Amino acid sequence: MAQQSTETDWVSRFADEVIAEAERRAPGKSGADAPVIVCASGLSPSGPIHLGNLREVMTPHLVADEIRRRGYACEHILSWDDYDRYRKVPAGIDPSWAEHIGKPLTSVPAPPGSPYGSWAEHYRAAMEESLRELGVEYRGISQTEQYTSGAYREQVLHAMKHRADIDAVLDRYRTKDKPKAGKQQQKPVEAAELEAAEGSGAASEDDGSAGGSGYFPYKPYCTVCEKDLTTVTSYDDETTELAYDCTACGHSETVLLSGFDHGKLVWKVDWPMRWAYEGVLFEPSGVDHSSPGSSFVVGGQIVREVFGGAQPIGPMYAFVGISGMAKMSSSKGGVPTPGDALKIMEAPLLRWLYARRRPNQSFKIAFDQEIQRLYDEWDALERKIADGSAQPADAAAHRRAIGTAAGELPTTPRPLPYRTLASVMDITAGHDEQTLRILGELDPEHPVTALDETRPRLDKAEYWITTQVPAEARTIVRDEPDKELLGTLDEQARGSLRLLLDGLDEHWSLDGLTTLVYGVPKIQAGLEPDAKPTPELKVAQRAFFALLYNLLVGKDTGPRLPTLLLAVGADRVRKLLGD
Ligand SMILES: [Zn+2]
Structure with missing residues (x-):
């Protein structure tokens, strides 16, 4: 037997x-x-x-x-x-x-x-x-x-x-x-x-x-x-x-x-x-x-x-150490418990952290930004499992993470990237209707039609962004256009905004907007949309991205731009970019 x-x-x-x-x-x-x-x-x-x-x-x-x-x-x-x-x-x-x-x-x-x-x-x-x-x-x-x-x-x-x-x-x-x-x-x-x-x-x-x-x-x-x-x-x-x-x-x-x-x-x-x-x-x-x-x-x-x-x-x-547990959740004596971790991550992910490291290896459990990278790694592993390309030890750790001899643990039916969910919840402040609108637009071919498809991962990401991310790192979308900044823009900057605005409708999905925001500086440089990035192009892309962040959220950085644009919504993007 x-x-x-x-x-x-x-x-x-x-x-x-x-x-x-x-x-x-x-x-x-x-x-x-x-x-x-x-x-x-x-x-x-x-x-x-x-x-x-x-x-x-x-x-x-x-x-x-x-x-x-x-x-x-x-x-x-x-x-x-x-x-x-x-x-x-x-x-x-x-x-x-x-x-x-x-x-x-x-x-x-x-x-x-x-x-x-x-x-x-x-x-x-x-x-x-x-x-x-x-x-x-x-x-x-x-x-x-x-x-x-x-x-x-x-x-x-x-x-x-x-x-x-x-x-x-x-x-x-x-x-x-x-x-x-x-x-x-x-x-x-x-x-x-x-x-x-x-x-x-x-x-x-x-x-x-x-x-x-x-x-x-x-x-x-x-x-x-x-x-x-x-x-x-x-x-x-x-x-x-x-x-x-x-x-x-x-x-x-x-x-x-x-x-x-x-x-x-x-x-x-x-x-x-x-x-x-x-x-x-x-x-x-x-x-x-x-x-x-x-x-x-x-x-x-x-x-x-x-x-x-x-x-x-x-x-x-x-x-086992902890990275970046926010002070605000340390009221119970500063001791993060498994219950605290399970509020920001799904059970299979927490099991995976223990399964993939030998007991004599120390590791840290991320309560900070690192959790987004960790989830990316987990999703990449799931893709490898699905196409059969995972290494045997990685596949074993995955199998131990997702269930036991008694059966599999509950999963999220539609596991959207954690960082995307966190950004969306950041911007919508947990407003259900707005969240569903944005999640539905991420992939118009296979739209999310109910928030429950994305749970419990959505709830974990929401809890993380609201309890673990400090206020200064949160995203606050501008209410009114930054007229002063818009007034100082040169010909080229205005041209880049125009290209973006003209392409919005046609590119209104996560993939489409990704192509668009990277593509605008290429078009301006006279390159093909699939051209390999040169150092000059990278500088131009960075400058373009910083301009967009400043006009949308008043900072040099923020959540990934395609997610941010979807979250802000086309009408508000047009208004803030001075259309
Ligand atoms: Zn006694």
């Missing part, structure tokens, strides 16, 4: 590796007997989950999807690390939330005004919505539910019983580099201004280092104040009697750990415990996990030596 892929993209190579590892772990089992292959991600809903952390999900998603496409049973589990402690109050949130620091994220009230029941739920819901739109299928696992339901009780008791072994593994690294960052914490290229979301809180907490009473890999949340500012003072292996003191509220208590579900393993033990518990075969982590003593490296030893499991295949992924 399983067919081997012939593709050479990174996703296929990881899928090959994971399938080989699955067969190594369960030799001789195939088809319905073979265990389900598990790929995993983990996210901490400690605040807005930013775009960089989407790589934590997209990397296993793409690999799991490839494995499913090959006919294997494969599950992508997404651990919501919502039993992590609340570490700090993000910018923009009522400072009184500081009283909740130290509680599990699910025990902290949601930010003011949220319809959700807890801090964790609030941020998790936003991410879930984006993952739905991106077509990411997964099984979400709340760590709060796992711990408080006692699902890990045996593993907790096992870890406590083998605390000396765990301490010994940790001790090998205690003198070496201390890892600073958590699994999901990433410092993107522009970390300073992004103020990256806090990573998995568990990760940077202490590893349960020995206090006066020895080493304990488990930390109770105080049953009175709910905070984790507790110290285990004694533990009895026989009875599982555990005593702790709370330094936050002064509470002291002795509980039977065999029946107590109000605490968690420290991160460096928690993570490998879950690898063994879920049988994880593939789980990536941020680049800061390759160092000696990092939770991935230490976890590899703990899972083998303590839990009798195996470390997953775990590539490091590089940072």
Whole structure:
């Protein structure tokens, strides 16, 4: 049943590796007997989950999807690390939330005004919505539910019983580099201004280092104040009697750990415990996990030596940066989320950014003008796919972008160039009738007859131009002709405007106007319309274009001229060019 892929993209190579590892772990089992292959991600809903952390999900998603496409049973589990402690109050949130620091994220009230029941739920819901739109299928696992339901009780008791072994593994690294960052914490290229979301809180907490009473890999949340500012003072292996003191509220208590579900393993033990518990075969982590003593490296030893499991295949992924996120959308702490990106680009395009780069390559997600070039590149790829000329790796990335094993994602029926749509929305300020008139005139042979044909791409372009493009870069068409400028024009300039105006009706389409605006300077120079441009001609074209921009929008530059002319409309063009 399983067919081997012939593709050479990174996703296929990881899928090959994971399938080989699955067969190594369960030799001789195939088809319905073979265990389900598990790929995993983990996210901490400690605040807005930013775009960089989407790589934590997209990397296993793409690999799991490839494995499913090959006919294997494969599950992508997404651990919501919502039993992590609340570490700090993000910018923009009522400072009184500081009283909740130290509680599990699910025990902290949601930010003011949220319809959700807890801090964790609030941020998790936003991410879930984006993952739905991106077509990411997964099984979400709340760590709060796992711990408080006692699902890990045996593993907790096992870890406590083998605390000396765990301490010994940790001790090998205690003198070496201390890892600073958590699994999901990433410092993107522009970390300073992004103020990256806090990573998995568990990760940077202490590893349960020995206090006066020895080493304990488990930390109770105080049953009175709910905070984790507790110290285990004694533990009895026989009875599982555990005593702790709370330094936050002064509470002291002795509980039977065999029946107590109000605490968690420290991160460096928690993570490998879950690898063994879920049988994880593939789980990536941020680049800061390759160092000696990092939770991935230490976890590899703990899972083998303590839990009798195996470390997953775990590539490091590089940072994802953001270019040009406008200040105006940074009100939520300056952290662009996948939801922010999906407001300005379609899901397949965002998937493509992650699919086409190997996890160890960093890249930037464009919120600035670059997004127009990116869309041009995407449209060019689609044309290559359509005519069969795309390279195999490019075709693979495209296939992963447009859908999953479950089916294709929604697309825009009539995908007009993003930059054209952005220019049109810029000029019409979202006026539907005017927009439809212009879009209908772009290609008179196959006119757009309803705006819905161009959605959702049209809506993304509109959102981009209205929220991400600064006011000074917006296009404002003149109301009245610039009489002063028109009065200073020489014979040749007036002649060029006349040629343009005389050709308008005959050339009223995107292609036609393109020919016309490039052709006018050629005619003036006595050249044929299809003549190759000379340096002199290019100078003349630039001067002509600048003149048109000045007369139409009062600046030296603007949206592409054919789009601008269509958007302004023939009557207004005639008026502004002094006809
Ligand atoms: Zn307490």
